[in-house]
Amino acid sequence: MNVLFCTDGSKISYHAIQNFNHWIKNCDVDILCAADWSFMPDSVAIEDSDFITYCTNSADSILDYSEKYLKELGLNVVDKIKMCGSTIDSILEALNKKDYCYVVLGSHGKKGIQKWLGSVSQEIASVANVSTYISKEKNYRQKVLFAVDSSEVSKNALKDSIEHLDLSDKEIYLVTVFENPDYLFLEGNIDSSWVLDIEKKQESYALMLLSEFESLFKQRGYTVNSKVVLSGNPSSELIKFLAKEDIDLAVCGIRDRKKLSKFLLSSVSKRVLENTKADVLIVRPCSF
Helix, strand or coil, rough: CCCEEEEEHHHHHHHHHHHHHHEEECEEEEEEEEEECCCCCCCCCCCCCCHHHHHHHHHHHHHHHHHHHHCCEEEEEEEEEEEEECCHHHHHHHHHHCCCCCCEEEEECHHHHHHHHHHHHHHHHHHCCEEEEEEEEEEEECEEEEECCCCCCHHHHHHHHHHHEEECCEEEEEEEEEECCHHCCCCCCCCCHHHHHHHHHHHHHHHHHHHHEEEEEEEHCCCCCEEEEEECHHHHHHHHCCCCCCCCCEEEEEECCCCCCCCCHHHHHHHHHHCCCCCEEEEECHHH
């Protein structure tokens, strides 16, 4: 199984691959470092300065250090890739040249307008044709949450995750969220008994759904430690639960967004990624 690890030499990127190494075993890793001077104004003649030499030398140093670091983690390093230009374009170009199952990135958790515009990790997760593992900080790598719903996307994402993740000795949370019926009405008087009945039916269906997904874990010899049904806004409830339980990794599926802007993730995945300190794995089923 091939993995592309993207690094700018920051501690955050090395935390990402270190965390990832505790979830995925027996993979071959290519290391990518992009010498990105795309932010420079067009009026600056980069080719005529020492800047390009500095960038390429820095990329070489980062790749050499990264290779040593990954080997100390016990990872099999196959190739070191140095590219010049936009970081996002470089990563996507590399992903198109080889059959990868995962791309691993660190996220600096930008705030304000930078957060609104979208980080590199969000953009890659939006358009990459492989699963994207995004990390913000080093964690204990013990608690994993699978966010599921009734869609085929969710089921396929879970099956793929169970196939590739090493979940032995991990604490597994299986969580689904159903919308509170109160959100369905903007005005009017609603019979409270009717609302309670709808809530009970939704919760009953959610528990059946979780039991169905739990069987997939049992088939692989894993035990689900906690099945949780939440009620309310999906992204808000997931974010609160991730913080409350101090989850290390959140696993989410993503629908095909090829026809949409590269800045778009599904609203739930995007909000979770922006507002949790947990690692996030955006899953696209791997066919390799």
